Amino acid sequence: MAxxxxxxxxHIQIYRFMWTMALSxxxxxxxxxxxxxxxxxxxxxxxxxxxxxxxxxxxxxxASLPGRLLLFAWTLAFFYHFFNGIRHLxxxxxxxxxxxxxxxxxxxxxxxxxxxxxxTWVAAFGITGGAA
Amino acid sequence: MSLRTPLKQAKxxxxxxxxxxxxxxxxLTALALIPLTIWFLVSLIGLVGADYHAIQQWLSMPLxxxxxxxxxxxxxxxxxxxxQVVIEDYVPAKGARLAALILSRFIHIFLAVSxxxxxxxxxxxx
Numbered sequence: 312m313a314x315x316x317x318x319x320x321x322h323i324q325i326y327r328f329m330w331t332m333a334l335s336x337x338x339x340x341x342x343x344x345x346x347x348x349x350x351x352x353x354x355x356x357x358x359x360x361x362x363x364x365x366x367x368x369x370x371x372x373x374a375s376l377p378g379r380l381l382l383f384a385w386t387l388a389f390f391y392h393f394f395n396g397i398r399h400l401x402x403x404x405x406x407x408x409x410x411x412x413x414x415x416x417x418x419x420x421x422x423x424x425x426x427x428x429x430x431t432w433v434a435a436f437g438i439t440g441g442a443a
Numbered sequence: 444m445s446l447r448t449p450l451k452q453a454k455x456x457x458x459x460x461x462x463x464x465x466x467x468x469x470x471l472t473a474l475a476l477i478p479l480t481i482w483f484l485v486s487l488i489g490l491v492g493a494d495y496h497a498i499q500q501w502l503s504m505p506l507x508x509x510x511x512x513x514x515x516x517x518x519x520x521x522x523x524x525x526x527q528v529v530i531e532d533y534v535p536a537k538g539a540r541l542a543a544l545i546l547s548r549f550i551h552i553f554l555a556v557s558x559x560x561x562x563x564x565x566x567x568x569x
Contacts, residue, residue: 322445339525339529342525342526342529343525343529346522346525346526348552349518349519349522356502356511356558356561356562356565357557357558357561359495359498359499360560360561360562360564360565363495366495389480389484392543396473397477399473400470400473403470419513424502431484435488436491436493
């Protein structure tokens with residue numbers, strides 16, 4: 312058979328939608344999105360190293376509405392990737408692989424991410440009442 | 444006596460030629476990031492509202508400098524491994540895939556070094 316004409320595995324449209332699928336692809340999406348957050352972290356650190364003027368520019372970005380929205384999205388993405396990552400580590404240890412357990416831990420990861428994001432932002436805002 | 448199974452001896456390190464190295468390091472960096480990210484996040488919450496001088500002072504504390512350098516190293520290592528797999532899975536053309544993999548590695552190393560040098564230059568008061 313020609314190299315370009317081999318049978319491929321079924322495309323994803325063929326499968327019935329399951330929440331565990333959405334959670335699985337979300338792990339990758341949040342991972343890539345968090346890499347963008349890491350780029351911003353490096354920019355922020357370089358601004359601190361570059362002096363007060365550069366740092367003020369970075370702080371203004373953080374305090375702007377798009378900056379705040381991005382930070383919130385990064386917080387949520389981080390906690391989802393964090394809890395779902397722990398779920399993956401348990402799977403790697405051979406635990407929680409049964410369908411029911413995998414479904415339950417998926418829900419738990421989502422709920423934990425939402426709660427942790429809420430707690431983080433309440434804590435951050437509680438300190439200064441929202442001033443950057 | 445070898446601890447390797449006969450199958451492993453017959454088949455070597457597989458098509459990627461590095462055995463389970465990628466898989467293992469991805470998990471090890473994930474494990475290390477659990478305490479490092481939580482430490483970083485708690486620190487950031489503590490820094491809300493801090494002025495330039497306070498952030499400088501915070502980064503200059505020896506333990507913070509060490510943890511930040513470790514955090515950045517492990518974070519970008521973990522990110523590189525993850526992005527590598529995403530590229531391998533979603534970029535089918537061999538040339539474009541190789542280019543994307545090389546570019547991703549260069550960018551990750553550039554970012555990690557930039558972040559670490561920034562932290563060190565603040566810590567050493569440059």
